[in-house]
Amino acid sequence: MTATIALVDDDRNILTSVSIALQTEGFVTRVYSDGEVALKAFAENPPDLAVLDIKMPRMDGLELLRRLREKSRLPVIFLTSKDDELDEALGLAMGADDYIAKPFSQRLLIARIRAILRRAEPAQAGEPGSPEGSPQAVLERGRLAMDPARHKVTWNGENVTLTVTEFLILETLASRPGIVKTRNQLMDAAYQDDIYVDDRTIDSHIKRLRRKFRQVDKEFDAIETLYGAGYRFSDE
Known part of the structure; x- marks a missing residue:
């Protein structure tokens, strides 16, 4: 099944360029320039992974992650400002799976996305109703x-x-x-x-x-x- 990646960033250029790069690699993308809109959309139709910018108006990435973690373990990659160690530490402490500092390589981002999705596959494969899932010992x-x-x-x-x-x-x-x-x-x-x-x-x-x-x-x-x-x- 094709994975759906949500991109949340108030920079339209990043949304466009990263979305095109991901679609070229076979992903389905959804883009949001507002954290509040993204949070509502995730509740109604969650993606397989979200890439969140930290610094956004209204609801920033940290607040969006905090709200997400109240109900979901959706895999999250943070985009942080270059050398902003405080942002990175806060994001990881709040439950982000990974982070990438801006400016970033789209190739690196895609590699990180694929890695996290692969790590998430065993849990998904074992869900009831999955014919390919095999029981794993507790x-x-x-x-x-x-x-x-x-x-x-x-x-x-x-x-x-x-x-x-x-x-x-x-x-x-x-x-x-x-x-x-x-x-x-x-x-x-x-x-x-x-x-x-x-x-x-x-x-x-x-x-x-x-x-x-x-x-x-x-x-x-x-x-x-x-x-x-x-x-x-x-x-x-």
């Missing part, structure tokens, strides 16, 4: 349960909603509890297409993971930091 580690087929995570029986990237990072850590995973190993698990991301991206996703679990358990400490080495999951 991963249980202490109070954690992860169901890859349904993209479902629980802690102490309470649901924890994760983005695709967060799910893959946690799954990599929990699959071998007690074993330290370096940032490079976590990047390889979450970004499997030789796409460069820096250490700050992984650190931001880890912070977001901890924050989400602490919303259901204030004492959550299963994701441990080994300074200078990486991260590990403890199921004790």
Whole structure:
């Protein structure tokens, strides 16, 4: 099935050029120059992935993402101003799957979109009614349960909603509890297409993971930091 990509940016030139590039690659595109209009459209007919500019009038990309994350785990890529680390950190902390700094290569954006869509496929394939979906074993580690087929995570029986990237990072850590995973190993698990991301991206996703679990358990400490080495999951 052809993936639908939503583009939200108040720069008409970017909307036009990126939309044409994506359509050339076989994607269906929807374009919005207003965050409020996009939010309403997503509720009525969600795309497969959204590319959001952060700096927009009325409703900016950060607010749009915040509102989206109240009800959806729609994969999101942020477009940020060059060298604006605060925007990048905020976007990742709020649940974006990735970010790209302007000015950006359309080729890089398309590669990132394809990578995130591929990472989302296992959860979609396992949904009921999918003839191609095959059951995947539920991963249980202490109070954690992860169901890859349904993209479902629980802690102490309470649901924890994760983005695709967060799910893959946690799954990599929990699959071998007690074993330290370096940032490079976590990047390889979450970004499997030789796409460069820096250490700050992984650190931001880890912070977001901890924050989400602490919303259901204030004492959550299963994701441990080994300074200078990486991260590990403890199921004790």
